[in-house]
Amino acid sequence: MLFKGKVFKFGDDISTDHIAPGRLFHLRSNLPELAKHVLEDADPTFASRVKPGDFVVGGKNFGLGSSREHAPTIIELAGVSAVLAKSFARIFYRNAINVGLPVLICDTDRINDGDELEVDLEQGYVKDLTNGEEMKFDPLPPVMIKILNDGGLVAHIQKHGDFKLD
Numbered sequence: 752m753l754f755k756g757k758v759f760k761f762g763d764d765i766s767t768d769h770i771a772p773g774r775l776f777h778l779r780s781n782l783p784e785l786a787k788h789v790l791e792d793a794d795p796t797f798a799s800r801v802k803p804g805d806f807v808v809g810g811k812n813f814g815l816g817s818s819r820e821h822a823p824t825i826i827e828l829a830g831v832s833a834v835l836a837k838s839f840a841r842i843f844y845r846n847a848i849n850v851g852l853p854v855l856i857c858d859t860d861r862i863n864d865g866d867e868l869e870v871d872l873e874q875g876y877v878k879d880l881t882n883g884e885e886m887k888f889d890p891l892p893p894v895m896i897k898i899l900n901d902g903g904l905v906a907h908i909q910k911h912g913d914f915k916l917d
Contacts, residue, residue: 803830814843
C-alpha cells in the first residue's frame with residue numbers, strides 16, 4: 752500500500768477529545784457529521800482543509816484518552832490515508848487498525864506541517880518529498896495489512912467468514 756499526501760502536523764498528547772470533541776458526543780450516531788469536526792479542538796481549520804490522501808502526523812502518545820473508536824473512525828472518514836506518530840495510545844492504535852486506518856510508529860521530528868509525503872506500508876518507509884528525508888519504520892505485520900486492505904476488521908471477517916491469518 753503506497754500513499755502520497757500532505758502533512759497536517761500536531762504535537763504530543765493529542766487526545767481522543769481533541770480528535771472527536773466530547774461536547775459533540777450527541778453526534779456519535781452520525782459519524783459523517785462528527786467527521787466535519789475532526790481534530791477541531793487541536794486545529795479548528797483542519798476539517799475544512801484536509802483532502803483525501805493527506806496525513807496526520809503527531810508526536811508522542813497520539814490518541815490518549817477514552818477507548819471510543821469514534822476518534823480513528825472520523826479521521827478515516829475525513830480521508831486521511833494514515834496517522835504517523837512517535838507513539839500511540841494502545842487502544843487508539845488497535846481501534847485504528849480495526850476501522851481500517853493505518854497507524855505508523857516512526858520518528859516524526861523531521862516532518863513538517865505542509866510537507867508532501869510518500870508512505871509505503873509494506874516496505875516500511877516514509878519519504879518526505881518536500882525536504883528529501885527518508886525514514887524507516889517497522890512494516891506492519893501481514894495480518895494488519897490484510898485487515899487494512901479489507902477495510903477494517905469487520906469487513907475482513909465478513910469477507911473471509913472468520914478471522915484468518917493466512
